Amino acid sequence: DAGVIQSPRHEVTEMGQEVTLRCKPISGHNSLFWYRQTMMRGLELLIYFNNNVPIDDSGMPEDRFSAKMPNASFSTLKIQPSEPRDSAVYFCASSLRPSPKETQYFGPGTRLLVL
């Protein structure tokens, strides 16, 4: 079975440009999570969805970040405008159900560099 799929795997852009990261969760999974990993802050949860509905976006750093999940098999994380401090690895993860006992399975990540 396919795991979580993320695209692109690498993105290099210039400050001020719009960046869109994409995620396809594992089929049948109802919860989706976006994380950011940096050296300074480690792994941080940005936002998560249950059944396509955003539940908690308190981790989203600021209004430049937005996330959508138009259907059960697709989600996007958008940064507009991008800034150099947004450079990080962005992970998408999914789990079967919205329950603390469920395991989150991570995608390969998108490595973003904003110049």
Add this chain to the structure above:
Amino acid sequence: AQKVTQAQTEISVVEKEDVTLDCVYETRDTTYYLFWYKQPPSGELVFLIRRNSFDEQNEISGRYSWNFQKSTSSFNFTITASQVVDSAVYFCALSEAIQGAQKLVFGQGTRLTINP
């Protein structure tokens, strides 16, 4: 607030040595779940194990074993007879319930290097 501490930032051992990665957590929940993930140099996060707070039995999977001690709020990970392929960053995580869903709180990770 929930917190996970991995005090060992980096560990370096020679192949075939045993190595233990420490994880200490803080939570006020009576029911919680602990996880270990591996991040190899290729960058992906690989799930290793999940343990619930009611099951204090140690777990062994091949060369990997986990020691969960509720009394000391620790969930340590031991690799026996380490191999170069075990080189990675290892993360311990604690799951808390947020509106019925799962929020993972990660430790800062331990970078393990196995030298040939």
